[in-house]
Amino acid sequence: MATAAEGMDASKGLILAARFGTPLLVLSRQAIRHNYELMRQYLPTVMVHYAVKANPFAPIISELDRLGSNFDVASDGEIEQLAAQNIGGWRMVYANPVNTLRGVASAVRHGLRYCTFDSVGEAEKIAAHWPQAEALVRLRVVNSQALVDLNKKFGVLPEEVLPLIRAARDRGVHVVGICFHVGSQALSPRPYQQALADCRELIAQAADEGFELRIVDIGGGFPVLPLSRRGELIGMLQAVDRALTECLPPAVEVWSEPGRVICASAVTLLTSVIGSRLRDDHRWYFLDEGIYGTFSGVVFDHWEFELMACNPGRTGREKATFAGPSCDSFDVMFENRETPPLEIGDVLMSPNCGAYTSASATVFNGFAKAGMVVLEDEFPGCEQ
Ligand SMILES: Cc1ncc(COP(=O)(O)O)c(C=O)c1O
Numbered sequence: 001m002a003t004a005a006e007g008m009d010a011s012k013g014l015i016l017a018a019r020f021g022t023p024l025l026v027l028s029r030q031a032i033r034h035n036y037e038l039m040r041q042y043l044p045t046v047m048v049h050y051a052v053k054a055n056p057f058a059p060i061i062s063e064l065d066r067l068g069s070n071f072d073v074a075s076d077g078e079i080e081q082l083a084a085q086n087i088g089g090w091r092m093v094y095a096n097p098v099n100t101l102r103g104v105a106s107a108v109r110h111g112l113r114y115c116t117f118d119s120v121g122e123a124e125k126i127a128a129h130w131p132q133a134e135a136l137v138r139l140r141v142v143n144s145q146a147l148v149d150l151n152k153k154f155g156v157l158p159e160e161v162l163p164l165i166r167a168a169r170d171r172g173v174h175v176v177g178i179c180f181h182v183g184s185q186a187l188s189p190r191p192y193q194q195a196l197a198d199c200r201e202l203i204a205q206a207a208d209e210g211f212e213l214r215i216v217d218i219g220g221g222f223p224v225l226p227l228s229r230r231g232e233l234i235g236m237l238q239a240v241d242r243a244l245t246e247c248l249p250p251a252v253e254v255w256s257e258p259g260r261v262i263c264a265s266a267v268t269l270l271t272s273v274i275g276s277r278l279r280d281d282h283r284w285y286f287l288d289e290g291i292y293g294t295f296s297g298v299v300f301d302h303w304e305f306e307l308m309a310c311n312p313g314r315t316g317r318e319k320a321t322f323a324g325p326s327c328d329s330f331d332v333m334f335e336n337r338e339t340p341p342l343e344i345g346d347v348l349m350s351p352n353c354g355a356y357t358s359a360s361a362t363v364f365n366g367f368a369k370a371g372m373v374v375l376e377d378e379f380p381g382c383e384q
Pocket of ligand 1: 051053054072095096150181183184185219220221222257258259260261355
């Protein structure tokens with residue numbers, strides 16, 4: 001997997017921090033391209049719908065638009081943003097099993113065709129407000145090892161799928177497929193294999209009752225791994241590809257909704273040390289970005305962010321606590337983190353900062369969200 005750190009070294013970090021100030025997010029369009037192409041290369045029969053929720057930054061959407069990606073949207077805000085970027089509703093799946101009426105109205109207005117659901121109540125809502133929709137039933141997948149287990153909240157058990165399809169049909173909803181999400185940052189192909197085996201059974205049982213399930217959406221979940229573990233990701237994609245061939249009839253259209261694997265490694269955060277002190281003989285550093293900003297991923301995404309010093313000559317090791325700029329004592333990101341001793345004004349770089357980071361950042365305490373620049377625009381010629 002390409003990482004922003006590949007194109008984004010410490011010297012570029014210092015130049016950009018001086019040019020724009022920090023906190024600053026640096027997007028590598030090239031990394032977005034690499035990550036998208038990796039999905040296409042190893043899952044060649046699968047149509048990518050980028051999960052906008054992971055990072056809706058407009059240049060990411062534009063690059064994926066240019067590459068021919070489709071999009072997974074989950075709210076009226078995401079639909080409206082994409083529409084404003086001239087992306088047609090026919091390229092979006094409204095992949096939230098419980099929708100707001102405002103979201104449904106936006107989907108209808110922009111000509112979306114597909115939605116997902118996992119309850120009779122939602123089927124009634126679709127029938128009443130979006131009768132022309134084609135719906136995918138969300139299947140529940142057991143995967144306790146995922147970093148973020150989405151199946152606590154969504155999905156029906158395999159044995160509940162057919163009764164739900166019948167109930168939806170009785171209310172006038174056209175059910176055309178099955179979708180699932182194995183949980184985010186899945187580290188094994190097993191939950192995909194299990195879910196696809198369930199899909200095989202369900203498609204056959206549905207066919208016996210005259211329902212044609214012609215779409216299977218395997219969701220997101222594909223993990224962000226360091227370059228040294230790239231082989232693991234490729235092995236996982238290959239195993240999923242084999243499971244698709246083994247489990248699904250050739251006529252079934254397969255979709256995916258990757259989020260983090262597309263955008264995480266494409267963004268690097270630059271943040272500066274704004275304070276340093278000893279508390280009870282332990283070193284604390286205060287940064288200009290915190291848990292209410294890009295590092296919101298510590299809370300919402302359980303993500304382990306790396307920190308690298310950009311300034312030259314920072315040698316030695318100490319253990320330190322890193323806190324954000326707000327007045328809240330909850331605003332502490334990392335404790336006992338090994339680091340070279342730092343000085344106020346030092347710039348730190350945090351790679352893999354593109355997924356579930358700026359998307360869930362707030363402006364608590366009046367600290368503005370980190371700005372974003374595109375690496376290849378700032379250093380023309382670095383794009384290969
Ligand atoms: C329905 C749906 N699809 C796709 C995604 C993207 O998942 P990931 O970032 O793990 O690929 C999510 C994440 O919450 C989701 O809820």
